[in-house]
Amino acid sequence: MLSGLTISNFAIVSELETQWHAGMTAITGETGAGKSIAIDALSLCLGERADAAAVRPSAKQADISARFDISNLPKAQKYLQEHMLEGDENECLLRRVVAKNGRSKSYINGVAVTAAQLKELGQYLISIHGQHAHQLLLKNDHQLHLVDEYAGHKSLIDNTAAAYSHYQTLLKELKELEAKNAQQQAQKQLLEYQVAELDEFALEEGEFEQIEAEHNKLSHSQHLLEGTQKQLYALYEGDEQTINGALQHSAIAICELAAIDSSLEGIATMLNDACVQVEEASRELRSYCDSAELDPERLAQLDERLGNAISLARKHMVEPSALVDHHLEIKASLQAICVDDERLSQLDAEIADALANYQHHSELLSQSRQAAATQLSSLIGASMHELSMENGRFNIELDFDKERVPSRLGQDRIEFLVSTNPGQPMQALSKVASGGELSRISLAIQVIIAQRVTTPTLIFDEVDVGISGPTAAAVGKLLRRLGESTQVICVTHLPQVASSAMNQFFVAKEVANDETYTQMKSLNLQGRIDEIARLLGGDNISKTTLANAQELISAHG
Known part of the structure; x- marks a missing residue:
């Protein structure tokens, strides 16, 4: 329940502090005095969009605070607990500050939050019914919303919306895959040819480097053999003086001298070691020469494979050493296309299942709507009689069709039908009801739904426009009766409605020092x-x- 509202520098309000009570409260005042100013400020405090026009011209910022008693509001308490925004056990304070540049800051119990969070919490605190609600009543989507609100079947709506989203996701995937598939068909043929060509050549990882090295060796085999034999003769096997012989001669001579001067012993050791190294190198060279062979046939084979690899690499515009990786890449691309083809064949069945699931939830939602529409039609008809429409009849027509294009809200077509005069057939609300009749029907619906959803505070902002006389008295009784179970705040210009209230505020406007001020005071x-x-x-x-x-x-x- 709203218990306090403080407004500072908002529109034409300089400073205003009001205390609110249970039951029905009327707000009255002269035309143009700003009777709805408190409602506008409260709406801002509940997360509505802010702009610079909200700030009083002579001020730097507007500051609005709304205090609520939440001792009997478990949903509001749960929201505050879940978001770690608890304040005093039985109280919640909302605050909105709007700067001159239009930027705003929001607070719940002193903690900075977003305007969206104010709005989320606000749905558990207040429901505001504006003076243009009767115009919305002519729109089919709003009519459906009213039936859903009365039915209170949020889980059915959520299930239908989720099934619709899944169905639409699959349809989107199908559309994207079909477009992708059309583009890939030409590419698929090319990739199939390229993969087959590379599969047939079957170059293995590292093979190109191996055959390149072997080819280089075999193409120089004659030169290698002649060179190694020549050095073998020079080192060890020559008929004339060899390097090994010269080293041995020097080693013997130094050893003899080392017997005289021991400082030469290290050199003698190094020369002896050199002789051993030369002999070892000579044995390795001999082994190399004995195993070396000239193989023109193998060279030709290598030459052909090397040439083919280079040719294929050039054709695919990659380096020969990258040919294996390229092969794997285009193979993966081809496989991806094949996977897309498989997915396309699966999607038809999945889409059919998703549509069937959606239609199942949509039908359950429709059945619940039909039951609620029957009850709501009867209640609205009875309320019309109370509001001086003694011959009024009301019916909500719902038509469910599985063949109708799916939507997030199901597959129902809705129409509010009304007859206001004896003998008049039931027709669409937009074709029959006058402005005053429409206002009364709208008010009846709002009151009925408000009782159903049990919002702790209900605000009616001049919803009695177009109503007068005995009907105004009936409206007053209707709102007062509603005020017995919940807090009702009503901005009105009708004495019959205002007199029905348990509490009353008067709004007045005055001009001082070329500035306009609005005041709001509680009346005894x-x-x-x-x-x-x-x-x-x-x-x-x-x-x-x-x-x-x-x-x-x-x-x-």
Whole structure:
């Protein structure tokens, strides 16, 4: 329940602090005084979009705080707990600050939050019904929303929406794959040819480097053999003086000298080691020469494979050493296309299943809507009779069709039908109801749904436009009855409605120092009588209008 509202520098309000009570509260005032200013400020505090126009011209920022008693609001308490925004056990404070540049800051119990979080919490605190609600009543999507709100079958709506989303996701995937597939068909043929060509050549990892090295060796085999034999003769096997012989001769000579001077022993050792190394190298060279062979046939084979590899690499515009990786890449690309083809063949069955699942949930939703529509039609019809439409009849027509194009809200077509005069056939609301009748029907629906969804605070902002006389009294009774179970705040210009309230505020506008100020004050009993009299008789308040005003208030106890 709303318990307090503080407004600073908002629009034409300089400073305003109000206390609110349970039951029905009426807000009245002169035309243009800003009767809805508190509602506008409260809407801002509940997360509505802010702009620079909200700030009083002479101020730097607007500051609005709304205090709520949440002792009997478990959903609001749960939201605060889940988001770690708890304040006092039984109280919640919302605050919105709007700067001159239009930027705003939001707070819940002193903690900075987003405007979206204010709106999320606000749905558990207040429901605002504006003066243009009757215009929305003519729109089919809003009519469907009203039936859903009355039915309270959120899980069925969520299930239908989820099934629809899954169905649409699959349809989107199918469309994308079909477009992709059309582009890939020519590419697929080329890839199949390229993969087959490379599969046939079957170059292995590292093979090109191996055959390149072997080819290089065999193409120089004659030169290698002649060179190694020549060095073998020079080192060890020559008929004339060899390097090995010269080293041995030097080693013997130094050894003899080392016997005289021991400082030469290290050199003698190195020469002896050199002789051993030369002999070892000579044995290795001999082994190499003995195993070396000239193989023109193998060279030709290598030459052909090397040439083919280079040719294929050039054809595929890669380096020969990268041919194996390229082969794997285009093979993977071809496989991806094949996987897409397989997925396409699977999607038809999945889409059919998803559509069947969607239609199942859509039908369950429709059945629940039909039951709610029957109840709601009866209640609205009865309420029309209370609101001086004695011959009014109301019916909600729902038509479910599995063949209808799926939507997130199901496959129902809805139409609000009404007959306001005897003998008149039921027709669409937009074709029959006058402005006043539409306002009354809209108000009846809002009150019925408000009772159903049990919002703790209901605000009706001039929803009685176009209503007068006995109907206005019926509207007042309707709102007062609603106020017995929940907090009702009603901005009105009708004395019959205002007199039905348990509490009343008066809004007045004054000009001082070339600035406009709006004030809002709570009225005592005499103040209420005076204000109701003003609503009845205008500026000329007489004893008769005062008596009528007192009678209207007294009629409600």
